[in-house]
Amino acid sequence: MTTEAARNSHPIYFIGAFATGGLLTFMVHFNGELAHYGNPLFSSWTAHGTGIFAAVILLLLVHRRRRPTVGKAPNAPWWAYFGGISGAATVILTSTAVNSPLGLSGTLALGLAGQVAFSVAADSWGLFGLPKRRPDMRDIVALGLVVTGGALIILFGRGGA
Incomplete structure (x- = not known):
């Protein structure tokens, strides 16, 4: 992104990014608390389990009966499926680090x-x-x-x- 494009971006993008940082702080703190009372693996399983539950509820709430008439979406590249692995590792490592000095x-x-x-x-x-x-x-x-x-x-x- 060029400097000019960044200056002309809608403020909602900056607000959203800043809010995401705040949510990340809550997530790391809550996962650290879970790891403190359990262990980092338990923290990761709990975080991802509740994430699945929240995603299913959200999908049920926003699901529309009509399907879009757009053609088939392209397949994701093979490496995109490793996001879950890096997410699990992130939760485990931050849950350990937040309970350190x-x-x-x-x-x-x-x-x-x-x-x-x-x-x-x-x-x-x-x-x-x-x-x-x-x-x-x-x-x-x-x-x-x-x-x-x-x-x-x-x-x-x-x-x-």
Whole structure:
């Protein structure tokens, strides 16, 4: 996305992305609590089980009897089916990390740093069918700021080492 396109994006996209970050914080906290009283695998099974239940309820509520007249949707690439595996691993790892001295903020700070680093690499190498995009100085500076912010939270935040 170009800088101009980002500036002209509808505000709902930014609000939605910000709200997703808040929901992610709740999810990591709740899963960490489940892992504290059980174990990380139990936390992952519970999270995904309730997710399936919520998805089925949502599908039943929004299901329409009329089918769209559009042609058959294209098949998803084979690697798209591994999203569940990475989701389960994410729940297990964050449930473990949030119950460590990192706490919630340290876990999320390192998670954000990992997301940004992997996203820059995925853009750079054109992974998962993305168009190849060479990281520019802004990408590198943004990554450095996220990593620095994460380090500040972990090393000097309340309860830091």
